[in-house]
Amino acid sequence: MKRCIRVAMALTMVLAAAGAAGCTKERTGGDTAPAASASASISSGGETKPTGRAKVGLVTKTDSNPFFVTLREAARAEAAKLGADFVALAGKFDGDNDGQVTAIENLVQQGVTTILITPNSSTGVLGAIKKARDKQVLVIALDTETDPPSAVDATFATDNTAAGRHQGAYVKAAVGAKQPEVIMLDGTPGSSVDTQRHTGFLQGIGMADGDAHIRGRQSVNGDQNKAQQSMENLLQRSPKINAVYTLNEPTARGANVALKAKGLAASVVVGSIDGGCQGVQDVKDGKYAVTVMQFPKKMAELGVDAAVEFAKSGKKPSGFQDTGSMVITDKPMQGVESKDTAWGLENCWK
Incomplete structure (x- = not known):
């Protein structure tokens, strides 16, 4: 009887060890780093490491003003040409700051690597922009500068x-x-x-x-x-x-x-x-x-080009770039x- 008990205990320990090993393997698989297409950068010790494919989010003031329609479609076309993913959101009306804040938060949740934004308010979106940049998202203002301009990585706009x-x-x-x-x-x-x-x-x-x-x-x-x-x-x-x-x-x-x-x-x-x-x-x-x-198509193309470069090399644009008038x-x-x-x-x- 004692021998049977010892055999059973030994068998139980072997099965438990095997089960633990199986669980460890499954858990490790679930924590695997995202594929290159999911993000342009991974933060490690404060260092930005490029991973390849850009996912670009655009936030315009509205989705009906012809200027922003042109900007959006130019950005979409440039992203398609360069093989980048693209998502476009907008405020409900010119001046809809809360709608833009929500759009930024949604894009971060979707895993975008760059956000291009035409801010309704030069100060009202700063908190949402900071949270995005803290998560290693490149943020570029188009058409409208933030206040201060340093709240974003760069601005491509008309003077x-x-x-x-x-x-x-x-x-x-x-x-x-x-x-x-x-x-x-x-x-x-x-x-x-x-x-x-x-x-x-x-x-x-x-x-x-x-x-x-x-x-x-x-x-x-x-x-x-x-x-x-x-x-x-x-x-x-x-x-x-x-x-x-x-x-x-x-x-x-x-x-x-x-x-x-x-x-x-x-x-x-x-x-x-x-x-x-x-x-x-x-x-x-x-x-x-x-x-x-103005030249909104140029703004959009420069923004998407910078997003794709950031995804490839981790290089960020900086400062104000005048797109002319x-x-x-x-x-x-x-x-x-x-x-x-x-x-x-x-x-x-x-």
Whole structure:
């Protein structure tokens, strides 16, 4: 009997050891590092090690504004060309900061290796961006700088102060010898694009905030309907104007509708910024006098290129890279470099 007990105990120990070995093997398999396609970098002791394939997440301000549609599709095409995975999310409306924060968090959970973002607020997404970067995600701002710019790894964008300055200089020249009497239709408060374009316009036209010749000012979030409503309200208070600043082309279209209704479209110089194909056509059709063209396709392609390079080598871009701008008008003004709408239609948003 004792011998049988000893044999049984020995057999039990052998089976237990075998079972433990099997469990250890299964557990080790479950903790295997992700394949190269899942991440561009693995952090080890603070060192970033590239693993090969990029997964790029894009967060735009909205998914309907033609500028961001162009940027998104250019990024998607470049990612496909270079063999990178691509995911696009957006805020629900221009100014939807909370929606962008949620989008960043979702992309991190999906395992993206790079996030490209056009921030609605230059400060409102900083916390979410920091969490992403802490997880070794490369973050690049497109079109809109963060505040501070160092909150992201790099920025690929228009020099928006310069673009605003070009608009202001043109409007001043087009008004001629008259004193500019201006209405300003701004964008989203807190956005660096809004601040920089507004500041640049005032520099170009030779004014400062608070100038008595700024007859009205309203933030319209880049929305055409809001711009039209605000323009109508501002014209009721200040009908004797000869110049309008607009943040972007949807804003300019809204302003034009309001001015036409008042019979003022022919006597008021309206300037804008974007350079979309529809905007260039608007200038050609006389809806507004000038637009300053940006190049969102270039922003998107540079961003995706940097993401793919980061996946391959761990190399990160840094600093601000100006993607350029160009004044588009069929009524050139002395001292303001410009191209006509024929050139604009050939080059819009490339």
